[in-house]
Amino acid sequence: MRRTSLCASRCSLCGVLWESRLSCSGGKGDRETSRLPQYETIMASKLAKPSLLKNVVNRGYAAQAAAQQSYNLPTQDVKVTTLPTGAVVASLENNAPVSRVAVLFKAGSRYETAPNKGAAHVLRTSVGLGTKDVSAFAITRNIQQAGGSLTAESGREHVMYSLDMTRNNLDSSLEVLASVATQPSFKPWELADNLKRIKIELAMRDPSTLALELLHGAAFRNSGLGNSIFVPDYQLGKLSQGVMGDFVASTHLASRMAVVGLGVDHEGLVSYAKSLGVGSGDGVPTVGAYGTQQILGIGPSTKYGGNASSVLAKAVASSGGLGSASAININYSDSGLFGYFIMADSASVDKVIDAVHSAVKGLKVTEADVARGKKMAKAAIHMATESGAEHLEDMGLQALLTGTYANPSAAAAAIDGVTASSVQSAVSKVMGGKLSMGAIGSLSAVPYIDQL
Amino acid sequence: MAAAATKSVGFLGQLSNSMKRFVFRMSGYNQYGLFHDDCLYENDDVKEALRRLPQNLKDDRHYRMHRAIHLSMTKTVLPKDEWFSYEEDHTKGRYLQPYLQEVITERKEREEWNKK
Incomplete structure (x- = not known):
C-alpha cells in the first residue's frame, strides 16, 4: 500500500532552484522520497456522516461570510531557538490552514561506514514501518484518517521526516511523527517485506541519476560523500535490525537534530523538540558548519x-x-x-x-x-x-x-x-x-x- | 485474616499447578520430543507468527516435528531421559508466544479501527 514517489517534478527545476539550497542539489537522484499513501476517499465517506445539526451550523457560517468581515493577520518572521542539547528549532507562523513540521537529523549516506553501507536508503524506505510504540497499521491509519501526509526524505547529509497536517489535527499526528523519527524498531519481517519496495526504487533510477552517483563516487572516493544514496546490491537484505538500530543510535542524536515548522507556534515547537526522546552525544563525526x-x-x-x-x-x-x-x-x-x-x-x-x-x-x-x-x-x-x-x-x-x-x-x-x-x-x-x-x-x- | 487469605491462595495455586502438571503428563507431546508451541493449531495468527520467527528457531521446530513424525511412524516414543520436562516446556517451549501475542495485538487493533 505504501507508495514511493520519486521527486521528478521538482527536479526539472533543478538548474535554477536547487542551487539556492544548502544541501546536495543537482539531480533527480540527490534526494529520494518515500511517502505514505494520501488520504483515501473511502474513509472520507465514513468520517463525514451528514447530520441535521451540521447543516444548520454550515448555514450559520454562510450567513456570517456574507457580512464581509476582514481580518488582519500579523506577519511574522522566522524564529530560531537553539536548545542546550544542541538541537535547533526554527519555525515560521505563516497563518496557513495546513501546518508542516519536519524533524531532520544528520544521518545521510555520508555517515555510513563500510559495514552499514546503504543504511540511509533503508532508513528512508522504512518510514511507516512499525516503531517501538506504534504499529505500521496505526501509523498509516492515523495519518490517513486525519487527512495528512508523512514523508521521509534523505540526501547525502540529512534525513528529514516531515508531516503535513491540517492545523486542528496536528497534535495527535505529532506524536506519530515523534515515534517515526526517533523510535524506529526495524522489525526483521517488516524489513524483509520492505525489500521489494527497495528493489523497485533501485530499478526505477534513471541513467542521469546513476551518472551523478558515479560522479560522486569518482570525485569523493572513500570519504563519506562518495557513498551512494542507494543501497548497493550486495547489501540488499543484509542490513539487519541490529545494523539499522546502531546506525540510528549513532546518528539520531539531539546534537545532530533540527526541528522546523511552518504554520506552528514557536513555543509549542520548542517544547515538542525537547520532548523528543533522542540520545545525547556526538555520534558519527560530522563536518564543520557551513559558510555563506x-x-x-x-x-x-x-x-x-x-x-x-x-x-x-x-x-x-x-x-x-x-x-x-x-x-x-x-x-x-x-x-x-x-x-x-x-x-x-x-x-x-x-x-x-x-x-x-x-x-x-x-x-x-x-x-x-x-x-x-x-x-x-x-x-x-x-x-x-x-x-x-x-x-x-x-x-x-x-x-x-x-x-x-x-x-x-x-x-x-x-x-x-x-x-x-x-x-x-x-x-x-x-x-x-x-x-x-x-x-x-x-x-x-x-x-x-x-x-x- | 490476611494470613488465611494468603494460605488459601497458596493452596489454590498449588492445586492449579499440580493440575497443570497432570494435564501436561497426560497430553504426552513431550514424549515425542515436542514443545507446547509445536502443537498449536495453525490458524492465520499462528501462520503469521511463524513467518516472523527467526530462522534458527524455525529450524529447531522443523527438526522436532520431523523427529516426532518419525517416532509416530515407528510407533515408539523417545527414551524417558530425553522427554522435555514440565519446566523446560514452560521456559523453552513457548518460543512462539512473543510473536504470536504481537500478531494478535495487531489484529485486534485492526478490528478496532474497522469498527469505527
Whole structure:
C-alpha cells in the first residue's frame, strides 16, 4: 500500500532552484522520497456522516461570510531557538490552514561506514514501518484518517521526516511523527517485506541519476560523500535490525537534530523538540558548519541552463553532434561539485564533450551575464519559498547544517555582491582543479578524463 | 485474616499447578520430543507468527516435528531421559508466544479501527 514517489517534478527545476539550497542539489537522484499513501476517499465517506445539526451550523457560517468581515493577520518572521542539547528549532507562523513540521537529523549516506553501507536508503524506505510504540497499521491509519501526509526524505547529509497536517489535527499526528523519527524498531519481517519496495526504487533510477552517483563516487572516493544514496546490491537484505538500530543510535542524536515548522507556534515547537526522546552525544563525526559562500556560488551555475541562448547550448550546437548540456552545481556543507552534465548521441558524444568542456574552460564572464545570473538566482530564491514543502526543507537544511536561518531577502541581498571578476575567478579556480567524471551508457566514444 | 487469605491462595495455586502438571503428563507431546508451541493449531495468527520467527528457531521446530513424525511412524516414543520436562516446556517451549501475542495485538487493533 505504501507508495514511493520519486521527486521528478521538482527536479526539472533543478538548474535554477536547487542551487539556492544548502544541501546536495543537482539531480533527480540527490534526494529520494518515500511517502505514505494520501488520504483515501473511502474513509472520507465514513468520517463525514451528514447530520441535521451540521447543516444548520454550515448555514450559520454562510450567513456570517456574507457580512464581509476582514481580518488582519500579523506577519511574522522566522524564529530560531537553539536548545542546550544542541538541537535547533526554527519555525515560521505563516497563518496557513495546513501546518508542516519536519524533524531532520544528520544521518545521510555520508555517515555510513563500510559495514552499514546503504543504511540511509533503508532508513528512508522504512518510514511507516512499525516503531517501538506504534504499529505500521496505526501509523498509516492515523495519518490517513486525519487527512495528512508523512514523508521521509534523505540526501547525502540529512534525513528529514516531515508531516503535513491540517492545523486542528496536528497534535495527535505529532506524536506519530515523534515515534517515526526517533523510535524506529526495524522489525526483521517488516524489513524483509520492505525489500521489494527497495528493489523497485533501485530499478526505477534513471541513467542521469546513476551518472551523478558515479560522479560522486569518482570525485569523493572513500570519504563519506562518495557513498551512494542507494543501497548497493550486495547489501540488499543484509542490513539487519541490529545494523539499522546502531546506525540510528549513532546518528539520531539531539546534537545532530533540527526541528522546523511552518504554520506552528514557536513555543509549542520548542517544547515538542525537547520532548523528543533522542540520545545525547556526538555520534558519527560530522563536518564543520557551513559558510555563506555557497550562496555566491549560485552565480555561475544559473547562467548556463538548458535554454537555447545559453553558453552550453551554443557549444553543443556548434560541435556538430547531437546532445544537450546543462551546468551542475552541487553543494555540501564542506565541499561541492561544479561542472556540466551532458546527454548525447553515442556516435558524436566525443565532439559534444570536447565542445562543452572547452566552452566552460575558456569562459569569459561578462557583466551582462552576471547581471542576468543575479536576477535568475534571486528569483529562484524567492520562488523556493512559494511552495510550503520546499520552504520547509530549505529551513530545515539551513537549521540543521548552519544552526541558523538566513531569510530569502538576506540571501538575495548577498547575491548583489557578486561581480563578473569574482565569478570569473571562481570558474577558473574550479576548472583548474582536479577533474572527475562519471559516465553511463554506450561509452566507446567517451574520452578519458586526461584526454579532455 | 490476611494470613488465611494468603494460605488459601497458596493452596489454590498449588492445586492449579499440580493440575497443570497432570494435564501436561497426560497430553504426552513431550514424549515425542515436542514443545507446547509445536502443537498449536495453525490458524492465520499462528501462520503469521511463524513467518516472523527467526530462522534458527524455525529450524529447531522443523527438526522436532520431523523427529516426532518419525517416532509416530515407528510407533515408539523417545527414551524417558530425553522427554522435555514440565519446566523446560514452560521456559523453552513457548518460543512462539512473543510473536504470536504481537500478531494478535495487531489484529485486534485492526478490528478496532474497522469498527469505527
